[in-house]
Amino acid sequence: MPRVLRLVAACALTVAAVLPSSAAAKVPQGFFGVMVDGPATETPGILEREAPRIRAAGAQTVRFAIDWASAQPYATAAEVPEAERARFTDVDGVPTDLSRSDRIVRLLAAQGLRPLPVILHAPDWAAKFPGSLLTDPRRYASPPSGPEPYARFVAALARRYGPTGSLWSTVPPQRRRPIRTWQVWNEMNLNVFWNEPDFQEGYVPLLRATRAAVRAVDPRALIATGGLTNGSVPAWTALRRIYEAGGRGSFDVVAIHPYTRSAAGVLATVRATRRVTAARGQRTIPIVLTEVAFSSSGGDSPDARRFATWDTTERGQADRLRSTFRLLARQRRALGIGGVSWYTWLSPQARRANWSSYAGLSRLSGDRIVRKPALLTYRTTVRELSR
Numbered sequence: 001m002p003r004v005l006r007l008v009a010a011c012a013l014t015v016a017a018v019l020p021s022s023a024a025a026k027v028p029q030g031f032f033g034v035m036v037d038g039p040a041t042e043t044p045g046i047l048e049r050e051a052p053r054i055r056a057a058g059a060q061t062v063r064f065a066i067d068w069a070s071a072q073p074y075a076t077a078a079e080v081p082e083a084e085r086a087r088f089t090d091v092d093g094v095p096t097d098l099s100r101s102d103r104i105v106r107l108l109a110a111q112g113l114r115p116l117p118v119i120l121h122a123p124d125w126a127a128k129f130p131g132s133l134l135t136d137p138r139r140y141a142s143p144p145s146g147p148e149p150y151a152r153f154v155a156a157l158a159r160r161y162g163p164t165g166s167l168w169s170t171v172p173p174q175r176r177r178p179i180r181t182w183q184v185w186n187e188m189n190l191n192v193f194w195n196e197p198d199f200q201e202g203y204v205p206l207l208r209a210t211r212a213a214v215r216a217v218d219p220r221a222l223i224a225t226g227g228l229t230n231g232s233v234p235a236w237t238a239l240r241r242i243y244e245a246g247g248r249g250s251f252d253v254v255a256i257h258p259y260t261r262s263a264a265g266v267l268a269t270v271r272a273t274r275r276v277t278a279a280r281g282q283r284t285i286p287i288v289l290t291e292v293a294f295s296s297s298g299g300d301s302p303d304a305r306r307f308a309t310w311d312t313t314e315r316g317q318a319d320r321l322r323s324t325f326r327l328l329a330r331q332r333r334a335l336g337i338g339g340v341s342w343y344t345w346l347s348p349q350a351r352r353a354n355w356s357s358y359a360g361l362s363r364l365s366g367d368r369i370v371r372k373p374a375l376l377t378y379r380t381t382v383r384e385l386s387r
Contacts, residue, residue, distance in 0.1 A: 025329045025385055030114060032325070032382045033061030033341035035291060036104075038357075039364055040346040041065075047107055050369075054345060055111040057361070057375065058382035062108050063116040063290055063341050065186075066101050068123060068153055075125035091156045094149075098160060105161055109177040115161070116341070118183040118226070118290070119154055120193065126150070128202075129195070141195035143202050147209035154182055155213035162218040180218065183255060183290065184210050185226035189238035193226075199238075200245040207242075207250040224253035227290045228273075230260060236272035243280045253338065257291040261309040263324040266292060267331060274335050286338035289328070293343040293359040294320045296372065303355035311355060318373035322381050329385045342378065 034054060040047055041064060054062060074080050074095050080088055088095035101117070108115045122142055124130040126149040129142035144150045160167050161179040168176045188194040188203050196202060203226075211223040225242065228235035235256045242251075254277060258269035270287055277285050294310045295301060296317040304311045312320065321342065328340050346369065347360030361375040 025326065026387045027329050027332060027385050028387065030060045031329075031332070031339045032059055032386070033063060033114075033116065033339060034059045034361070034378075035063045035341055035344045036346070037065060037344055038346065038360075039348050040344070041100075041104060046346070047104065050346065051107045051111045051113065055113060057379045058386065059113065059378075061114045061116050061339060061341060063118060063183075064104050064108075066117045066119045066157065067121050068119055068126075068150065069121040070100065071098055072096050072126075072153060073123050075123075092152050094153075096153075096156065098157075101157070101161075102167060105167065105177075105179070106171065109171065109175050112175075112177070114177050115179050116181060116183065116290070117157070117161075117179060118186050119150075119157070120186045120226075122150070141191060141193050143194050143196055143199070144206065147202075147206040150206060151209035151213040154184070154210050155217050158182065158214045158217040158221060162221065164218075180220065181222040181224055181253065182210070182214055183224040183226060184251075187229045187231075187257060188226050189228055189233040189235070190231050198241075200241040200247070204242060204245040204247040204250060207247060211250055211252075222252040223250070224255045224288065224290070225251050227255045227257040229257035229291075230269060234272070235269055236276050239273060239276045243276070248280055248282070252285070254285055254287045255290040256287060257343075258289060259291075259293070259307070259310050263320065263327045265309075266324050267327055267335075270328075270331070270335050270337060284336055287336055288338040289340040291343040292324060292340055293356075295355040295358040296374070297350070297353075297355060297358040300350070300352060301355045301358060302352055307355050311358075314372050314374065318377040321374050322377050325378075325381045325385060 040050055072094050077095050080095050087097045105115050122144045126144050127142040128145045129139055131139050159165060163178040165178060184207055186193050188199045214221045214223065228238045235258060239254060254273060256269060256273055258266045260266055260269060273287055294312055294317045296314040297304055297311055298313045301311065328337055331337060342361060344360045347357050347363040349364040350357035361378055362369050362371050
């Protein structure tokens with residue numbers, strides 16, 4: 001029997017035993033997911049209403065962002081304005097507010113959905129480029145000034161949401177969905193998320209410190225790289241740079257965001273990524289697509305000229321989703337694909353907006369949520385491909 005990849009069901013990273021060829025396209029529980037962000041997490045009441053619909057669509061893993069800067073905006077208790085003190089608790093000496101992530105994790109767990117967090121954005125006190133977002137465009141994308149504060153924060157999240165996490169003491173056992181995989185930052189090979197040349201020089205120490213801190217809390221936890229995307233530095237080149245900087249052994253899962261023209265292009269990115277891991281002696285390390293999508297602006301987005309390769313109509317978006325999911329399911333064992341999450345569940349109302357504002361399975365139109373053709377296609381395709 002071929003070697004079975006070690007993955008974690010907690011975030012769509014389980015590879016099941018070898019199946020007969022007739023069932024080769026079937027995927028294990030947890031393989032399919034979605035991202036929730038934008039209006040789904042920022043508008044009061046929407047996620048409460050949408051979480052049951054996410055489950056009904058067949059998604060099993062839900063990726064969401066934990067904003068470090070919002071959770072720990074002050075370095076010490078003395079800096080917290082008196083009017084804000086009630087919302088913070090002391091975590092390793094840092095005032096911390098986890099109410100937003102508490103809410104999201106509870107909502108997802110109540111629906112039997114596995115939360116997959118990506119932790120990013122350094123607070124001013126821990127940023128390499130501190131300053132106002134209005135006066136310094138580097139601020140939003142600033143890497144941490146050093147790895148330790150970030151690592152301590154993610155370890156605190158593991159103590160809150162991991163298998164023995166304090167949150168679960170208030171949740172019935174049948175509704176507990178502990179987080180076992182932690183994604184370290186997002187798209188570091190783009191300067192809109194990591195605005196420093198040679199990102200790998202600072203990122204590899206961050207990975208290493210975070211893995212050590214989280215494993216001290218949960219020895220079986222997995223660390224995923226931030227999603228490496230196809231920009232001026234392609235995902236596979238960015239991964240090679242991580243290895244060259246000494247990153248081997250500092251992560252357990254490779255995450256990619258293969259934005260491209262077609263299902264074939266998505267698969268080509270996976271293959272190129274696998275060649276890099278194989279060259280470094282990691283032929284079986286899981287590759288997970290923590291974002292994949294096609295814009296449905298139909299040319300409305302100003303980005304359509306720059307990113308025309310993945311812009312289409314709403315009907316075209318649905319067709320590309322189906323072909324991508326089917327192809328990934330067929331190739332998952334051969335390439336060690338651990339899972340795929342669609343970006344995103346719900347898009348804002350958009351007009352002449354960034355391409356990503358058209359990527360959702362649903363979209364806002366005034367006060368209404370419009371279900372796009374891609375949502376029905378997601379549901380039927382996941383049902384077709386799941387055991």
